[in-house]
Amino acid sequence: MNLIILLIVGGLIGWVASMIMRTDAQQGILLNIVVGIVGALLAGFIITPLIGGASIMDGALNIQSILISLVGAVILLAIVNMVRRGTVR
Numbered sequence: 636m637n638l639i640i641l642l643i644v645g646g647l648i649g650w651v652a653s654m655i656m657r658t659d660a661q662q663g664i665l666l667n668i669v670v671g672i673v674g675a676l677l678a679g680f681i682i683t684p685l686i687g688g689a690s691i692m693d694g695a696l697n698i699q700s701i702l703i704s705l706v707g708a709v710i711l712l713a714i715v716n717m718v719r720r721g722t723v724r
Contacts (some may be wrong), residue, residue, distance in 0.1 A: 670711060674710070
């Protein structure tokens with residue numbers, strides 16, 4: 636059950652992050668899910684130890700963990716845009 640919840644929440648986080656970074660037209664639902672989950676992993680390893688709390692990957696599903704995962708997804712998309720285009724946008 637946790638896997639299904641992770642896929643749904645990861646997809647929503649990836650979708651919101653792609654809307655923030657204005658890359659939504661270039662991404663499909665599968666890439667949104669990947670961006671959301673990888674962003675949650677990135678946030679879980681880098682951001683969460685700095686400010687405390689738990690990440691979505693640990694099974695915590697609250698506002699703090701969702702916002703941290705969203706920040707991780709936006710950072711991931713910014714890095715991808717910088718490598719692809721040379722600009723964050």
